[in-house]
Amino acid sequence: MLGNRPATYAETNRDILRVLFKPSPLFILxxxxxxxxxxxxxxxxxxxxFWGLGTDxxxxxxFWGTFIVTFVFWVGIGHAGTxxxxxxxLVRSKWRTGVYRASxxxxxxxxxxxxxxxMLHLGRVWQVYWFFPYPNQRQLWVNFKSPLMWDVFAISTYFTVSAVFFFIGLIPDLAIVRDxxxxxxxxxxxxxxxxxxxxxxxWRxxxxxxxxxxxxATPLVLSVHSVVSWDFAMATTAGWHSTLFPPYFVAGAIFSGCAMVITxxxxxxxxxxxxxxxNMWHYDAxxxxxxxxxxxxxxxxxxxxFIGWYSQNPYEWEIFQWRATGELAWAFWLMIFCNCIAPLPLYFKKxxxxxxxxxxxxxxxxxxxWFERFNIVVSSTAHSFDPSMWRAYNPSFNEYAILIGSAGWFFFLFLSFSKTFPSVAMMEIKEMVAPPVRGGHHE
Amino acid sequence: MSSHAAAAVAPANRIKGTYAHLDCLLAGIERLRAAGIQGFQVVSPLPRHEIEEALYGGAPSPVRWWTLTGAITGFTFGFLLPSLTHSQWPMINPGGKPVVSLPTFAIIMFECTILFGCLATLAGFIVHAGLPSFMLDKSLQDPRYSDDQFGIVFLNANVTQTDAITSILATSGAVEITTGDDTVYEVPNA
Known part of the structure; x- marks a missing residue:
């Protein structure tokens, strides 16, 4: 399963550097x-x-539409990389070497x-600095007891640590590109x-x-999506207020992230x-x-x-019934098909x-x-405790356009990276190659 | 510095042995150390535990102290920031819950521990690894060393040891031994 490994250090450099700076017509497209x-x-x-949040x-x-859905989606995608x-x-798994840089x-x-x-959800994006605790004239501070503030700390820490980890690992390979x-x-x-x-x-x-x-990064990756899940679970909203959320969100994040790595x-x-x-060694894992x-x-x-039914909490049971049978049931069943049924054939090696x-x-x-987050975020607020407040939620064209734009931004960054930086870590691949020795075999 | 003064300074005694094989490099390091010769650097295309073992004997890098200091600072900051800021408004006390609430602040403390620990590790790495290292001696700037070759480089060897060094480099299996810094290095695959 180890695939066809390179024979020498120099071959590794040559293979990985070959693709840089030379975009094919298909790549440009x-x-x-x-x-x-x-x-x-x-x-x-x-x-x-220009027009305000009324465009959405x-x-x-x-009050939390596709912007929060997509926020959770992209944060989740990141988890597989970390x-x-x-x-x-840390567990010295060998298959990571080929895929970790791109991940x-x-x-x-x-x-x-x-x-x-x-920022998009905020509407008035120029006031984004209000997210952060900073001294101001009236000595007003952010509320550190709010899960939303935990999220600000979790996501900004996650971004900083991931970016530092990424850049440090890249340094020896950047030197190879230079040389x-x-x-x-x-x-x-x-x-x-x-x-x-x-x-x-x-090196030392x-x-x-x-x-x-x-x-x-290890405890961080487990904590970030737990904190994201508390954005919901800490609220006493039916369908959200559950201790199951952190492990469930972390598993979901790794699920979507690993799928995206393969994609x-x-x-x-x-x-x-x-x-x-x-190669297949990595895809299989x-x-x-x-x-x-x-x-x-x-x-x-x-x-x-089960808990919705067993708890005998009418609000909780109502929202779960509504998710499967109400006007957003199509999103629920799409989620069940894609997340629970579609992966099942992967049990067969063939x-x-x-x-x-x-x-x-x-x-x-x-x-x-994406639809899992849509189900969680949208259904609980659209069908909350008070029937007089039940509202249908239909994402506007503007929201779909921004969703497409976010995918464009992600792929623009990823594609640009893949042609200007080594997307396979040469330094780590070399660790898998038997070192050159004169006096017999060496591992 | 005047030209007269420059002429008075003895030129650095550079010696560089290039190796194509890891076992030869390790033999070279071992023999140099056995002969009591110091003041050399080893350049390699990847970190090999054998090289680190031969040079440092398993002594851990001091970067760990930066990490510990950063993490403790972050943990403390993560407690003090929410506690002190919330204490400025003790009258806002919803539901009779404590103003300084450890379970809710634990998240901030955790995140700050990771963030500060990580940034301090970065600072420690940059300081101890001597980065940015644009001004490194030219003899260390050999593109072959990021490809598939290893090097033992003396930037200023003891003149009395020159013969001993070149002899050890040669007998241990160096494929090339150069002195001075006037070598022009070819760029592989350029």
Whole structure:
């Protein structure tokens, strides 16, 4: 299963650097499509700023619409990257080496996308600094007892730690890009690599620091989506107020993230000719991770219903019945199909190893995970305690346009990265290669 | 510095051994240490535990103290910031709950521990690894060392040990031994 490993250190460098700075026509087309989506979304954000939040479908009951849904979605996507880069590093899992760099890039870009949504949801984006505690004239401070404030700390810490972890891991590879180029490119990458030369002093502290970053990122990845889930679970809203939420959200985040890693890496490996580095070994491991987390989600959905019924709380039971039978039932059943049923065939190795089938399932998983958040966020507020406050929620065109724009922003960042930075960690791949020795075999 | 003064300073005695094989490099390090020769750097395309073991004997990097200090500072900050700011408004006390509430502040304390610990680790790494290192000696700036070769580099070897060093480098299996800093390095695959 280890695939066709490179034979030498130099071969690794050559294979990974080969694709940089030389976009194919297909790549340029994909890049232009992502830019087009980004501009489309940006224009609709401009419309929203100009006309106000009335351009969106949110109303008095459903005050959290697709912006919060999409925020949770993108934060969740990021989780698999940190899982692969930090947790699998600490447990010395070998399959991470081929996929961790691209997954980590996915994490950073997904969190950058997610960070747009609280700003979008705010409406008056120029007052975004109110999120942060800062001394002001009236000595007013933020409410640290609010889960929303915990979320500000959790997401900003997550972004900072992920970005630092990502950049530090990138430094030795940036130095390789510099050393294999001349002129302006070499100069720019020398600055980005902070003049890295791979001396014993540099490597020693690099490895120590890298271990600590991994150790910090590990509890962080489990905590971030727990904190995001408390945005809901801390409120006494029927359908939200549950201690099940943190583990259920973390499992869902890893589920969608692993699916997104497969969605991104499969075409990348194919078009860049990187079968040696990213192959079925990795897809198989990621697909198994999807299966495990899909089982956890299915169990969580069932538990929610069981507790809704067993608690004999009429509000709780009402909202769960309404989710499955009310006007948003289509979203509920789409979620059940995509998250609980569609991944099941992956139990069969033959289907798991079928590239096209696996690729389609991972896309379905991400559709399902967006609708999971849609179900949670929208249904509980649209159908709350007081029947006189029941309102239908229909996302407006503006919201869909911004959703497309956010995907454009994410893919614009990811595609740009894949042509300008090494998307497979050369330094770590070399650790898998038997070192060159004169006096016989060495591992 | 005047040209006269510059001429008076002895040029640095640079010696550089380039290795194509890890076991030869390790033999070179071992023999240099056995001969009591110090003041060299090892450059490699990847971190190898054998090199670190040979040079530092398993002594941990001091970066850990930065990490610990940062984490403790963050933990303290994460408690003090919400506690002190909430204490400024003790009259706002919904539901009779405590003004300084540890269960709710624990989240902030946790996040600040991670954030400060991470940033302090970054600072410690930058300081101890000597980054940014744009001004490193030219003999260390060899593109082969990020490709597939290893190097033992003396930036200013003791003149009396020059022969001993070059002999050890040669017998341990260095594929190239150079002195001075006038070598022009080829860029692989450029």
């Amino acid at each position: 994909a890049w232009l499509v992502s830019v087009g989506c980004l501009v489309f979304g940006a224009y609709h954000w401009y419309r929203q700023i 479908g949110m109303n008095q009951a459903s 899982l692969i880069s930090a947790i699998l590093f 980590e890039a996915m994490t950073v870009f997904a969190v950058m996308t997610a960070l747009l949504f609280p 294999h180029n001349t002129g302006l490119i070499a100069k720019v990458y020398n600055v980005l690599a902070l003049g890295w030369r791979g001396t014993n002093r540099q 502290h690099f490895m120590a620091a890298y271990g600590f970053f991994a150790a910090f 991104l890496l499969m075409p990348m490996s194919y078009f860049f000719g990187w079968k040696k580095y990213v 990621l697909a198994k991770m999807c299966l495990l987390t899909s089982a956890i989600l299915t169990y969580s959905y069932a538990t929610e219903y 289907l798991r190893h079928n590239h096209i089938f696996l690729f389609i399932v991972t896309i379905l998983i991400n559709v399902g995970m």
